[in-house]
Amino acid sequence: xxxxxxxxxxxxxxxxxxxxxxxxxxxxxxxxxxxxxxxxxxxxxxxxxxxxxxxxxxxxxxxxxxxxxxxxxxxxxxxxxxxxxxxxxxxxxxxxxxxxxxxxxxxxxxxxxxxxxxxxxxxxxxxxxxxxxxxxxxxxxxxxxxxxxxxxxxxxxxxxxxxxxxxxxxxxxxxxxxxxxxxxxxxxxxxxxxxxxxxxxxxxxxxxxxxxxxxxxxxxxxxxxxxxxxxxxxxxxxxxxxxxxxxxxxxxxxxxxxxxxxxxxxxxxxxxxxxxxxxxxxxxxxxxx
Amino acid sequence: xxxxxxxxxxxxxxxxxxxxxxxxxxxxxxxxxxxxxxxxxxxxxxxxxxxxxxxxxxxxxxxxxxxxxxxxxxxxxxxxxxxxxxxxxxxxxxxxxxxxxxxxxxxxxxxxxxxxxxxxxxxxxxxxxxxxxxxxxxxxxxxxxxxxxxxxxxxxxxxxxxxxxxxxxxxxxxxxxxxxxxxxxxxxxxxxxxxxxxxxxxxxxxxxxxxxxxxxxxxxxxxxxxxxxxxxxxxxxxxxxxxxxxxxxxxxxxxxxxxxxxxxxxxxxxxxxx
Numbered sequence: 208x209x210x211x212x213x214x215x216x217x218x219x220x221x222x223x224x225x226x227x228x229x230x231x232x233x234x235x236x237x238x239x240x241x242x243x244x245x246x247x248x249x250x251x252x253x254x255x256x257x258x259x260x261x262x263x264x265x266x267x268x269x270x271x272x273x274x275x276x277x278x279x280x281x282x283x284x285x286x287x288x289x290x291x292x293x294x295x296x297x298x299x300x301x302x303x304x305x306x307x308x309x310x311x312x313x314x315x316x317x318x319x320x321x322x323x324x325x326x327x328x329x330x331x332x333x334x335x336x337x338x339x340x341x342x343x344x345x346x347x348x349x350x351x352x353x354x355x356x357x358x359x360x361x362x363x364x365x366x367x368x369x370x371x372x373x374x375x376x377x378x379x380x381x382x383x384x385x386x387x388x389x390x391x392x393x394x395x396x397x398x399x400x401x402x403x404x405x406x407x408x409x410x411x412x413x414x415x416x417x418x419x420x421x422x423x424x425x426x427x428x429x430x431x432x433x434x435x436x437x438x439x440x441x442x443x444x445x446x447x448x449x450x451x452x453x454x455x456x457x458x459x460x461x462x463x464x465x466x467x468x469x470x471x472x473x474x475x476x477x478x479x480x481x482x483x484x485x486x487x488x489x490x491x492x493x494x495x496x
Numbered sequence: 497x498x499x500x501x502x503x504x505x506x507x508x509x510x511x512x513x514x515x516x517x518x519x520x521x522x523x524x525x526x527x528x529x530x531x532x533x534x535x536x537x538x539x540x541x542x543x544x545x546x547x548x549x550x551x552x553x554x555x556x557x558x559x560x561x562x563x564x565x566x567x568x569x570x571x572x573x574x575x576x577x578x579x580x581x582x583x584x585x586x587x588x589x590x591x592x593x594x595x596x597x598x599x600x601x602x603x604x605x606x607x608x609x610x611x612x613x614x615x616x617x618x619x620x621x622x623x624x625x626x627x628x629x630x631x632x633x634x635x636x637x638x639x640x641x642x643x644x645x646x647x648x649x650x651x652x653x654x655x656x657x658x659x660x661x662x663x664x665x666x667x668x669x670x671x672x673x674x675x676x677x678x679x680x681x682x683x684x685x686x687x688x689x690x691x692x693x694x695x696x697x698x699x700x701x702x703x704x705x706x707x708x709x710x711x712x713x714x715x716x717x718x719x720x721x722x723x724x725x726x727x728x729x730x731x732x733x734x735x736x737x738x739x740x741x742x743x744x745x746x747x748x749x750x751x752x753x754x755x756x757x758x759x760x761x762x763x764x765x766x767x768x769x770x
Binding site for chain 1: 522612
C-alpha cells in the first residue's frame, strides 16, 4: 500500500520534473560544460578550463556589463521601492474614491505592457525630436535637450529610469496591500505617544511592510541584473559599453560573434551574481523574523 | 490618520505628477504614431490631421492577424499544459507529501532564480537538434519547463492550505486518489489556478528573448517577439512602429482593464510567492 502511494505520488510529479529537467536543468548543466570550452558554435571545440572565466574578470569590455547591471539596481530597486513607499502612504491617507482607485489602475499599467513596447515608447521619449526635448523646448530649457540615449553621460540613467517606470507601480500596489494589513491601533498608540507623521512612518509603517519590502527587493534585483528587453530595444548596450548588461553581452557573444564558450561562462557568472545578491537578502529577512 | 488640508493637497499634487509621468511615454508614442509616416515625427502634440490610417497600415504590413494567431497558439498550448503539470506536482508535494519530494522542491526553488539568459545558448542548440528551430514549438516546449519552478511552487502553496481532513473524508467514502483529485481538489483550486493562468498568459504574451533567439520568422513569434523584428524594419517609418507597438499592447491592456482586480491580485501574489 505504501509502495503504491509512493508510486502514485511520483506519477503526479513526473510531468513537471521531466519538463524541468529537460528544459532547465539539462541546458544549465550544458551551459556549465560549454563554459570550459572555446567554441565558435559550428566547428570543433577545445578545452580551455577556467580560461573563459579568467577572461571575464580581466577584460574591461566583459566587466563593464557586470558593473552596469549593479548600477541598474539603483534604478530598478532603490528608486521604485522608495517611491513606492511614498506613493502608497499618500494613497492610503486619501479617502477611498474613484480617484484613488484610478490612480492604482494607472500606476500598475506599466507592469502589463510588454517590456519591448515599453522600450520603444521610451526610445521616443528620449529621442532628439522626442517628447522630453519638446517639453524642455516649450518651457525654455531647450539648451538642456540632447539625444538622451546616445549621450555617454545620460544613457545609463536614461535606461535605468525606464526600469523605475516599469517597477514603481508594482512596488506601490504591493506596499499598499501590506499597509492595509497593519493594525490601526498601532497608529492610535503612536499618536497618543505624541509621534509625528515621520516617527509614525518609521515606527509603525516601515516595520509593518518589512516582508513586502524583502519580496520587492528580491524580485527587482533579479530584474535589474538580468535585464535584456529594455536595453535591447533602446540602446543595444551603446554608446560604447555604457549601457551594456550581461544579457546583451551573452546574446551578442553567442549569436553574433561566435564565442559560445565565453558567452556561456558569462551566463553562469550572471546566475552566480543573482544568487550572491538574492540569498543574503533572504537570509537577513529570515533572521529578523 | 488626521492630516491637514495642505498636506492632502501636496499629496494629491505629487500623485497627479506621478500619474502624468506614468502615462506620458504612452501618450507621447500615440501622438507620434498619428503623424505622417513619411516624415520623422516631432515632439509631443496632437497632430492637426491625425493619420489614423497608420494603425491600419501597421496592422496589414505587420501581419497582425497572423501574429495574433501565432501568439494565441503558443498561449493556448503553454498555459493549460503548464497549469496541468504544475497542479499535479503541487498536489503531490503539498497534499500527498511524497517521499523524496523535498529534493524536487529544493531543485525547483533554485530554478526560480535562473535568468533565461544563462540557459538560452544550450537551449538554442538543443532545439536545433530536435529540428524545431523556427517553429512555435521552439517557444512552447522551453516555456513549459521554465514555468515549472514558479508554477509548482505556487500550486504547492495552495494545496498545503487545503485541510487534509478533506482528502481523508473522500478516501473513507471510497474515492481513489485520481477521483479525489478531479472531483474535490481541482474545483477547490480554481482561484489559485486562474491567478496562475493570468500570470502565465501575461509572461508568455510578453516573452521576448526566446522568440528572438529561437524563431527567425516574426510571423511565428509571440506578439512581443514580433515587435522586436518590426523595430528593425520600420526604422524609416517610426510612426508605423509606434502604431504597431500600440497594437501589440492593446489586447493585454483591454484584458487588464476588464479583469484588473484579478490581474493586480495575481501579480501581487506572484510577487510574494516568487
